[in-house]
Amino acid sequence: MKIGELAKLTGLAASRIRFYEAAGLITAVERQSNGYRDYSPDAVWMLEIIASAQSAGFSLEQIRHLLPVGPGDWQHEALLDALRRKVVEIEALQKRLKQSKAQLLVAIESIENRPDELKCADRPKWVLERLRKNKNAPARSKARGRVAG
Numbered sequence: 001m002k003i004g005e006l007a008k009l010t011g012l013a014a015s016r017i018r019f020y021e022a023a024g025l026i027t028a029v030e031r032q033s034n035g036y037r038d039y040s041p042d043a044v045w046m047l048e049i050i051a052s053a054q055s056a057g058f059s060l061e062q063i064r065h066l067l068p069v070g071p072g073d074w075q076h077e078a079l080l081d082a083l084r085r086k087v088v089e090i091e092a093l094q095k096r097l098k099q100s101k102a103q104l105l106v107a108i109e110s111i112e113n114r115p116d117e118l119k120c121a122d123r124p125k126w127v128l129e130r131l132r133k134n135k136n137a138p139a140r141s142k143a144r145g146r147v148a149g
Helices: 003-010 014-022 042-055 060-066 076-112 120-136 139-145
Strands: none
Touching: 003 014, 003 042, 014 042, 042 060, 060 076, 076 120
8 A cells, every 4th residue: 555545544644654664663665666655554553553652652762672573473571561661650750740730739829828918029938838848748738738639
């Protein structure tokens, strides 16, 4: 099949497909006598796997090592290990994002509810002190003082 049809089937731009080909992620692309690329039907699912892996946060180099060397030559254990490691990375990222969100909510709450009698120059210090206290507080205390979110 030609690159336009492959692009339509996968939802990927032709330039992206050519990029994956140049990067060695898809192979066995034959050229017709007129120079057009001729992709096998297997290219559809291979491109979908590559795009899904990229969306999940795998780098092109990681994907390259996970793809089968030949037809049906998947390295199942390596693939499972990589998938499990990616889940651990995502969980760590979620934890950091949750902590960042909590700090931002404390900052918002502190700014909205700061004492009116504070001088303008003292207000940032007061907010920063609240952020420091929240950062060092046990998780149970943070949950009680948190703004809904």
